[in-house]
Amino acid sequence: MFDQLFPDSYDSFAEGEDYYLSKEGYRVMTESYLVRRGYCCSNGCKHCPYDPKAQKGNRKLRPDVAKKYK
Numbered sequence: 001m002f003d004q005l006f007p008d009s010y011d012s013f014a015e016g017e018d019y020y021l022s023k024e025g026y027r028v029m030t031e032s033y034l035v036r037r038g039y040c041c042s043n044g045c046k047h048c049p050y051d052p053k054a055q056k057g058n059r060k061l062r063p064d065v066a067k068k069y070k
Contacts, residue, residue, distance in 0.1 A: 035061065035069050 013019055018033040031047040034040075040048060042056035049065040050058045061069070 031065065032069075035065065 013033070015021070017030065019027045019029050022028050028046055031049050034045060034047060035049050038059060040050040040053070040055055040058040042054045042058075044054045048054060049061050051060055051062040052058065
């Protein structure tokens with residue numbers, strides 16, 4: 001399902017910077033990774049930095065996030 005979003009493996013991601021593991025064992029992508037990716041995937045990511053949230057292809061950052069990543 002997420003094959004088009006990620007490289008061949010998670011090896012190129014830095015744990016703690018790009019993602020963290022939830023207590024259930026899922027990889028949760030961080031806000032900084034989602035900003036660097038550059039668009040919303042519409043999967044309802046926990047740390048979605050886009051406004052409105054979960055709108056496929058959206059590239060507009062929330063104002064608070066845009067200030068952090070200028």
